[in-house]
Amino acid sequence: MTAAEATLPSTSTSPTPRQVWTRTRGVALALVLLLAAAVAIALLRSDTHRGSLDPRSADPQGSRAVAELLAERGVSTRVVTTLDAARAAAAPDATLLVAVPDLLTDRQQTVLRSTIAESGGRTVLVAAGSSSVEQLAPGVTADPATSLESTLVPNCDFPAAQRAGTADTGGLRYTTIHLDADQCYPSERLATLIRVPDASGDGDTVVLGAPDILVNDRLDEQGNASLALQLLGSRPHLVWYLPSLSDASAADQDDDQTLFELLPSGWLWGTLQLFVAAALAALWRARRLGPLVPEKLPVAIRASETVEGRARLYRKANAHDRAAAALRSTTRTRLAPLVGVPVAQAHAPEALLPALSAHLHGDRQSLHTLLFGPPPSDDAALIALADQLDALEREVRRP
C-alpha cells in the first residue's frame, strides 16, 4: 500500500451510515408519529364498541340508548359473549337477551335451551330464524315469508304491548301451538311478537320478529322505547348475550378434530422453521448484484418495408393491372438495350416490337400481346404472364 494509493479519491457511491440516517430520518419520524397517533387513538376510543345490537355501541345500529335508559331505571346490563358466561349469569331475577340466536351452533342452542328452562327468568330472542326458534322456544315456528310493513299495532292482551302501542316489530312472523301464548303485532294474521309463559314458575320466553325496537336509530320512533323498556326491564338484571364466533363452545371438540390438531407438534414447529428458512432464501435471492444497466436501443426498420407494404396492398386490392404494368415495363426496359433500342423508346411498341421480332424471328402479334396487351383478369393469368416475360427475356439473352 503506497501513499499514492491511499490518497486516491474514493469511487464508492454506497451511502455511509450517516447518509442513510440523514436520508431516512424524515420517513422514520413520520412513521413513529403515525404509530404514536394510531396507538393514542386506539387507547382513547377503545371503550366504544362498534357492533350492531351491542349495548356499548353508540352507532345507529348499536343499542347503547336502550341500555342507558334501563340503567336510569335501575336495571343493570351485563354483556356476555360466551355461552358459559350466559349460563352462569342466567337467574330468575334476570332477563336473558339473545341478540343473534342464528349465530349459535346446534349444540350451543341445546345447552342454551336447558339454561332457559332452568333459569325461570325472562328470555328475549331477537329475530330468531326458523331453525333457532324451534330449538330455543319449542312450539314456536317461524314463517318463511317476512312481513311487508315494519310498523304494526299490538292487537293483543299482552299489557306491555298495549301500553306501548304501535311499534316497529315487523320482520320475521311466527306461529305457535301454545294456547296460553300472547300473539302480538300481527302482520297478515301471523304475530311478530310472541310471549310464551313457562310451564312452571313465572318465567317466560319472548320471541321478537325484528331488532328495530332496540337499535339507537329507531328507539325514539313509535312506541319502540316503551316496548323495549317493558320487555327488558321486567327484572332487575339484564344479561345481554352477543354470540361470537370466537366462543370456544362453538367448536365441537369431540369428533371434529382439525388436521393441525392431529399432526404431532414436531412437524408444525419444524415447518415453521422451514418457513423461516424460506424467508431467508427469498432474501438471499432478492438481493441483486447491482441494478440493470439501461441503454438506448437503435431503431430497427427494414429498408424494404415500404416495398413489402406495397406488395401487400397490390394483393389486397387484387391489382392485376398495376402489377402486370410494372412487370411489363421492367421487362421492356431490360430488353430494349439488348435489341438495340434506346431506353427512352422502350415503351413505344412501334420502336421496340420490330427490333424484338427481328431478333427472335417470332410472331409480332403475340409479342405485342405479351408486352403491351390488356391486363390479366385473375391471379393465375398474372402468374402466367410473369413466367412468359421471364421466358422471353431468357430467349433474348440467349446468344
Place this chain on the structure above:
Amino acid sequence: MALTGRAALLAALGSLPVGLWEPGWMGILAVNTPLAIACACDFVLAAPVRRLRLTRSGDTSVRLGETADVTLTVSNPSRRPLRADLRDAWPPSSWPSGSEVAASRHHLTVPAGERRRITTRLRPTRRGDRQADRVTIRSYGPLRLFTRQGIHIVPWTVRVLPPFTSRKHLPSKLARLRELDGRTSVLQRGEGTEFDSLREYVPGDDTRSIDWRATARQSTVAVRTWRPERDRHILLVLDTGRTSAGRVGDAPRLDASMDSALLLAALASRAGDRVDLLAYDRRVRALVQGRTAGDVLPSLVNAMANLEPELIETDARGLTATALRTAPRRSLIVLLTTLDAAPVEEGLLPVLPRLTQRHTVLVASVADPHIARMATSRGDAESVYDAAAAAQAQSERHRTAEQLRRHGVTVVDATPDELAPTLADTYLSLKTAGRL
C-alpha cells in the same frame, strides 16, 4: 448487506432439531439465535466495501467485432482479507447477448493491504461509446453466511469504431491507383491531369500526344505523358437522416455508407488527395476537416463511431449550404444518401445545381438486396405481387438516378457488399479521366 444461500440452508437444516428434539418456541430460538449471531459476526468480519480503492486501465477503443480488455485494479486497504463477488457492469450491447453474465462477473480474493487486477473482456455488438456503469462488490464474511455489498463508480469509456470491413478491397484498389499514378503515367490528357514526362514513342501510342518540339530536338519521336493531378479535395457527405436508418440485411444503411466512405478516404489519402467529412441531417453531426494524409483515417473513424441515424427528414438546403461552406475550393463531393424518389425529388434536386456549378458531385446509395430477390420471385400470386412491387420500386430508383445524371451527377447504386469497391472504382475512373 445481503444473506447468502448458506444461511438459508442452515436455517432449513435447523428444522430437523426443532422438529425432533424441541418443538416449540424454545427450539426455534435455539436454532435461530446462534444463526443470527453468526450472521452478525460474519457481517462485522467481512472486508468493508466502501474503503476499497478501484482504478481502471486498458483499451479505450476497439473495432466493432473485436475484443477490448479493460482492467480493474482493486486495492484492499483494510486489515481484513477481501473475498468478494464483483460485477463490472457495462451496457448490454458490450457483449453478444447471452454472455453478459459470464463476462461481467468475477470472483476475487484480495489479502489485507494488497491489490489485485481483474480483466473484463468486452466484445461490443454495436458502434458508439460504451461507458462503464457501476461496479458492484459483494464482500463475504469468513463463514460465508452474510455479506456486505456496495457500489463503486469508476468511469471508463471504450469507443467502438466502425468495423471497416471493406479494408480487404484496399490492396487491389491501391494497385490500380499505382497504375495510374506516378510510376505508370497515362497518356490521356484531361482537366485534372498534369504533365509528367516525355518518353520514347512506341507503336500504339496516341499520335495526338506526340510532342513535336521535343521530337525535333532529338532523333526519336517523343510523346508526352500525363498523370492525374494530386492534392485534389474530396468532401464525403453522410446523410444521417431517416432514410439512413432503414436496415439492409442486418445493419442500417448508414453503416454501409460509412464503410464505403472509409475505403474511399483510405484510397484518396494514399492518392495524395485531401479528404474531409461532413455528417448532416438537420444540423452538423460530425465534421472532419483539414487533416493530413496520415491522420485522416483515424479521425474519420473516430468521428463516425458515435454517428447514429436520426429519425428526421434531412434538410437538403442546409446540407447543400454546409457542404458549400465546407468545400471552398473545387472538390469532389461524394453524397452518401438515398435514391428514394420523394426525398430526392423534393429535397435534393432543387438545390443540386448549386453544388454541380462548382463541384463534381457523386451520389452513392445503398441498394437493398432483399428487393432484388423480391423482384425475381415467382411461383404463386403473392410472389408475383412482391415481384411487381419490387420492379416498381426499382424503376422509380432508376428514374431518380436518371434525373440526377441529367444534372451531371455520377450515380453509384449498389448493395452493401458491393458499394465500397464500386465507389472506389468510380473514384479511380473519375481520377483517370481527370474529372476531379
